[in-house]
Amino acid sequence: MAYSSKVLDHYxxxxxxxxxxxxxxxVGTGVVGAPECGDVMKLQLKINPEGVIEDARFxxxxxxxxxxxxxxxTELVKGKRIEEAMAIKNSAIVQELNLPPVKIHCxxxxxxxxxxxxxxxxxKHGKQVEATPADKAAxx
Amino acid sequence: xxxxxxxxxxxxxxxRLFCPDCGAPLAVxxxxxxxxxxxxxxxLDSGQLETxxxxxxxRLHPDRFANRRxxxxxxxxxxxALLTRAFRTLRDPVSRGLYWLELHxxxxxxxxxxxxxxxxxxxxxxxxxxxxxxxxxxxSKPERENLRAQVASAHQRVETMLQDALTELHGNFERWDASxxxxxxxxxxxxAILSRIAYLRTLARDLERALELHDLR
Numbered sequence: 184m185a186y187s188s189k190v191l192d193h194y195x196x197x198x199x200x201x202x203x204x205x206x207x208x209x210v211g212t213g214v215v216g217a218p219e220c221g222d223v224m225k226l227q228l229k230i231n232p233e234g235v236i237e238d239a240r241f242x243x244x245x246x247x248x249x250x251x252x253x254x255x256x257t258e259l260v261k262g263k264r265i266e267e268a269m270a271i272k273n274s275a276i277v278q279e280l281n282l283p284p285v286k287i288h289c290x291x292x293x294x295x296x297x298x299x300x301x302x303x304x305x306x307k308h309g310k311q312v313e314a315t316p317a318d319k320a321a322x323x
Numbered sequence: 324x325x326x327x328x329x330x331x332x333x334x335x336x337x338x339r340l341f342c343p344d345c346g347a348p349l350a351v352x353x354x355x356x357x358x359x360x361x362x363x364x365x366x367l368d369s370g371q372l373e374t375x376x377x378x379x380x381x382r383l384h385p386d387r388f389a390n391r392r393x394x395x396x397x398x399x400x401x402x403x404a405l406l407t408r409a410f411r412t413l414r415d416p417v418s419r420g421l422y423w424l425e426l427h428x429x430x431x432x433x434x435x436x437x438x439x440x441x442x443x444x445x446x447x448x449x450x451x452x453x454x455x456x457x458x459x460x461x462x463s464k465p466e467r468e469n470l471r472a473q474v475a476s477a478h479q480r481v482e483t484m485l486q487d488a489l490t491e492l493h494g495n496f497e498r499w500d501a502s503x504x505x506x507x508x509x510x511x512x513x514x515a516i517l518s519r520i521a522y523l524r525t526l527a528r529d530l531e532r533a534l535e536l537h538d539l540r
Contacts, residue, residue: 292436295436
């Protein structure tokens with residue numbers, strides 16, 4: 184399967200790879216996985232008290248599309264308010280990276296990683312946390 | 324299930340791979356257990372499975388029907404393909420478990436994005452060591468050997484965890500087979516064990532590849 188040039192660009196020059204200290208009060212961490220292929224993604228967001236995402240880091244172990252999707256979202260969320268970031272849909276990632284149908288789950292993973300990271304930050308600050316699909320699965 | 328008409332003797336038969344009256348293959352869609360003539364049980368004797376596969380494969384072989392009508396020839400091709408899919412799926416415990424989920428209207432990926440935290444922790448730690456090994460290509464020999472040893476021991480640990488997960492999977496299979504009205508928890512557990520196996524297999528593969536690459540240099 185051929186990757187699009189944007190996927191290759193993010194894959195070869197991933198933006199914002201790395202991590203922040205997980206315990207820091209201004210850092211939200213989201214770890215999500217795709218059990219059908221074993222990919223694991225960690226997204227960390229540095230969020231200021233006004234709820235604006237100031238910086239992002241990721242570490243993803245998986246296919247090129249999963250790495251590209253997470254690299255792209257670190258750029259996408261920077262400067263956004265958490266409400267805006269929560270509203271990011273995987274379709275925006277699919278469109279930007281031109282992902283083929285078999286790789287759409289990678290973009291879903293990246294969307295869920297944003298939500299999980301924001302929810303982690305909210306939980307640290309005693310805010311109401313929105314249930315994500317991952318949370319529902321954990322309860323069910 | 325509806326009955327199937329035999330393309331050779333035209334009798335109506337209960338869904339199975341071949342007609343019990345004249346031996347011709349039947350064109351039917353069957354679940355993999357029925358195709359192999361097995362009851363729906365998760366614990367399988369691999370020897371028995373293989374014997375069934377070979378026996379049925381001989382009886383349905385397209386060569387035996389090469390001179391028959393097109394409908395019979397096609398039924399033989401379809402039945403052979405179904406038999407092969409059934410055998411390959413049921414032979415391996417992991418793919419058998421995944422197929423079981425499917426039979427119960429479940430999917431491994433559905434509402435299942437949370438990686439158990441301690442497993443995620445271990446994955447990130449080991450991948451970190453892997454990255455160091457990759458970056459150390461130009462480093463000193465003792466440094467590289469030390470990292471190689473770390474990756475090799477991580478690989479050992481993951482293989483042991485995989486074995487344990489497969490044992491756990493087998494335990495889950497036995498509980499399914501022992502219950503008349505299976506507890507819904509069994510499905511949740513099955514999904515969790517299969518997910519764990521998927522993450523561990525991906526990690527094991529990455530570790531193996533890195534070791535191979537390192538040893539090639």
